[in-house]
Amino acid sequence: MRHSELDYVKILKELECNGQQKLTHLVNNSNLNCHTLKEQLDFLKENGLIEEKNRTKETVVYAITTRGTEVLKAFEEIIQNAPTEQEEKQEAPTPLAN
Numbered sequence: 001m002r003h004s005e006l007d008y009v010k011i012l013k014e015l016e017c018n019g020q021q022k023l024t025h026l027v028n029n030s031n032l033n034c035h036t037l038k039e040q041l042d043f044l045k046e047n048g049l050i051e052e053k054n055r056t057k058e059t060v061v062y063a064i065t066t067r068g069t070e071v072l073k074a075f076e077e078i079i080q081n082a083p084t085e086q087e088e089k090q091e092a093p094t095p096l097a098n
Helices: 003-018 023-030 034-046 066-081 085-091
Strands: 050-054 060-064
Touching (some): 003 023, 003 050, 003 060, 003 066, 023 034, 023 060, 060 066
Antiparallel strands (some): 050 060
């Protein structure tokens, strides 16, 4: 998985766990630079996973949508059920001896 795909999950998880946040809080909590984060927020908005809300004329916050929560849960389920590296090694067929 590419780094940016994991960042999408990190952003969704941050919004799910801590509620709606301003851009500056997301920058600090996600350890992403502002430019990268804005691009990823745009992608998440375009796909209906987050929404942008105006608290005041000057304050914009981002919040996870119902669809974003569903996608996050599906991703977490996949990760939880994926075999670990150790399990994969145990399941690998052993070479036949000559």
